[in-house]
Amino acid sequence: MPDLTVALTVTLVLSLLAGVVVVLTRLRLRASHPGLTLALHTLLGGVGLVLWLLFLLSDTDADWRSLVGVLGLGCWWVVAICGLVILVRWKPSRARGKRAARVATAADSWSRTPWLSLWGHVGLFLGVAWFTFAYVTSQV
Template sequence: MEWSNVTWFLTALGAVVVLLTRVRLGGTVVDGTGHGAGRAGYSASLLRVHTIVGVLTLLGWVVALVTDQRAIALVVLAGWWLLAIVGLLLLARWLPSGGKHSEDAQGDAWGSGAGLSLLGHVGMVVGVGYFTFVALTDRF
């Protein structure tokens, strides 16, 4: 198995998760929070942190891969883990709020609802676990 091919592929998928999260949630923020009836809200600053940390982490990770610098990769791992945690916090918006006047959750489709977010952010945690393995064992 060629570790670098898997690493580059997962890096590209990480970029897609950061981009899609920004695109999907960027237009739904109103008055600092984004939410719908029956769903918990999220902070606009949390989305901003996700985007900024995501872009900086991706840039640092690509530099580490291209230059084959393990020290840079180990530092950037902190950004990957922060990104994964913030992504899971954003994913928590799909938990039902259970309010008296909340509506039933809407059906999920590939491009909307919790399905794509769940796939992307749980997949990101798995990918970051892989990145940690690759960096610690110097296989990138």
């Protein structure tokens, strides 16, 4: 296992929080928002988390480590983009007016507004940007 630096610690914490975002999104939307976007978000979130943690916790001399890191980052970027696409469901269109906002608010029973998902997915996007920065600058 590599030395636990500040960058690695931050990256591990953000990785676990990203996993929580993926799981909570699946739990919240499985009935009301089925489809390819949610399936990709969940599947690649799980695969990305496993690959990324394998990369972070593996021996720094392993030959396969770079490939696993790049694959994990690729999964995380797709997950972050899918999460932002899912957030679009709360933006009421002009055609549906106030009814769309009421339906979205009623479906979001944990916080009564889309703010929890907004914070989670914007945070996930920023976390993936941090993962990429830490990977490119060899901090992890």
